Amino acid sequence: MKKIVALLGILTLTISCKTAGTVNSGATLKNAFKNKFYIGTAMNLPQVHETDEKSVGIIKNQFSSIVAENCMKSMFLQPEEGKFFFDDADKFVAFGEKNKMFIIGHTLIWHSQLPNWFFVDKDGKDVSAEILKQRMKNHITTVVTRYKGRVKGWDVVNEAIMEDGSYRKSKFYEILGEEFIPLAFQYAQEADPNAELYYNDYNEWYPGKVQTVIKMVKNMKSRGIRVDGVGMQTHVGLDTPSINEYEKAIVDYASAGVKVNITEMEISALPSPWGTSANISDTVEYQAKMNPYTKGLPENVKAEWENRYLDFFRIFLKHQDKIRRVTLWGVTDAQSWKNDFPVKGRTDYPLLFDRNDQAKPVVKKIIQLTKEK
Template identity: 45%
Template sequence: MPKFPLLSLLSALLVAVLAACAGTNVASNAPATPGAPSLAEVYADNFYIGAAVNARQISGRDTAGLRLLASDFSSITPENVMKWEEIQPGPDTYTWELADGYVELGERLDMWIIGHTLVWHSQLPAYVRETTDPDQLRAYMEDHIRTVAGRYAGRIDGWDVLNEALNEDGSYRESVFYKVLGEQYIVDAFRLAAEAAPNTQLYYNDYNLNNPQKRQGVLRLVKLLQDNGVRIDGVGMQGHYNLNGPPIAEVEASIDAYAGTGVNVMITELDLTTLPNPWDLDGADVNQDFENSPEMNPYPDGLPDSVSTKIADRYADLFDLFLRKDEAVTRVTLWGINDAQTWLNNWPIRGRTNYPLLFDRESRPKEAYDRLLTLKDN
């Protein structure tokens, strides 16, 4: 299992270095009591504890978030800055500043660095999204993967090569890549990534991978790559969960199934929505959006203690499973550092106040954080 021996003293030192590099005056006053174990330290012998970071943290503007990152996490994933439309907005145009800053941040903090994501149907620039010629689309994909993965070869530890390529029934999503290139694009994407970054782990990442039908689709995808002699090192199970579901047994069954193919399993994009979802939506399709209403935003001024306890209970149940499966699970990544950052404030309804992470809007530890610190002692 991965081990990340992050000491509290080292955390404080790293924060000070980070502050100097970012040109900010950051005091090393992380919420945890000085000398107390951090989240990363508690789980160091089990799996990496990751967080998604955004442009404000990469640029050094979110000093509170950076303190938490240094004190309690051992892995980072970029929330948006490495997605295709951000990093290559035109066929011959690359914007490296934030992506370079992200990798440099991970290196300064000695993190396990994830690249997210090389091929995805969403957040694509128009020149890719509207391509109908197979040779042209193949050339775009080859150039993008070789250039981006190649630039960070030896610096990024794991790439989400392919993101959300399946429908809920396990069939292939009708993305531009699948419609124009067929399932061969999956084989080509992983082969190109392996060539461009031979020492980097390569992952498939998707949501609702606890669902039995979608699970079968992932198993078919992994087998496709393995049968073609193409390397895949892990499956990322996005954990966009809620207080009532999915059932722990379903999550466990999927972890076991994916591990059975010989790949590692990561819990990625973990958060627990606390708000009502009357449309009974599944997953995390970022193209869905709905008009706000007071009934759908029940906690604008703070979360009741009873709900905070439910969040803590749910996180404890999930981490108890991850600990039992730590031979397969190599990383657990929260999709954000604190509640102010979470994408769930604006999805599926904009302007709501959600509470899905371990630190509140002021970067203070929540009941769920305290529960996870002591879970292994119980």
């Protein structure tokens, strides 16, 4: 009798482990979107190193694509000039290969999370244009070559255009002007001619930004510089942008002859003091009204949040011919960067899996959308 009880216990444990993150048997996001577009998630270090076993189970079970949340950013890959650290990135890529996933590298050139040495000489003064070009080329070539044929797509340049369509006045821009973007794509293309190359940005539905990005993409393509996709980060809230605004942006980007990637999606249920933003340097004085749901979402807000996700996925499915990938920026609510943005201590509920590593009801509804005509 004891043996039977023990065996039943083992069987129960095995079943519960195998179904972590599932909605019901066989119904997963990965399977539902198999013939439509990749469905992906960002991975943090506990997941890359597989110490967060529950969320790793969800990733393996639910997603067909992965992107590194932080470990492939330049400040981590090359903290000192010429001294590269690949341990975490290597594990990330190996995880993707082992689980047969479409692996995305994020990000090669970005003004933020960049090592301090990148723009300055030994005296702390801005380097010349030629030196900056060489540093860019060395970084991109070293990183992309290491993962040639393994990382399938790269966010080559991240967040270089402002909402009004002007260029962000980053050090890259100040030293090299607009040309730093074509140069980055050229270096990446030379390092791995077969990898997909993307431009990635947030608040990507603003008309001024859309126009400039399209112009930039067309200009590069006319010069023989390959651009395969535009990344729409999709850090959105309950109100902004409207679905019509977002759909128009998808169609407009696709008209430039590139695929659209939804790259960092989450939907915040919390009020935002400026609408929506993904600029991690923004800070806002803490106010209690910015953190109203510390014990969970009220039912009416939960319903509004769920309908918002469904509206977005209806648009993605409607335009699946234009979309290469839809990636969520994280797995569970517990790990989302939105919990501490724009002020420390905020409690948000922006992702598809809850703080107990369980699929929210919306996951089943999103899967159902893929079956509708």
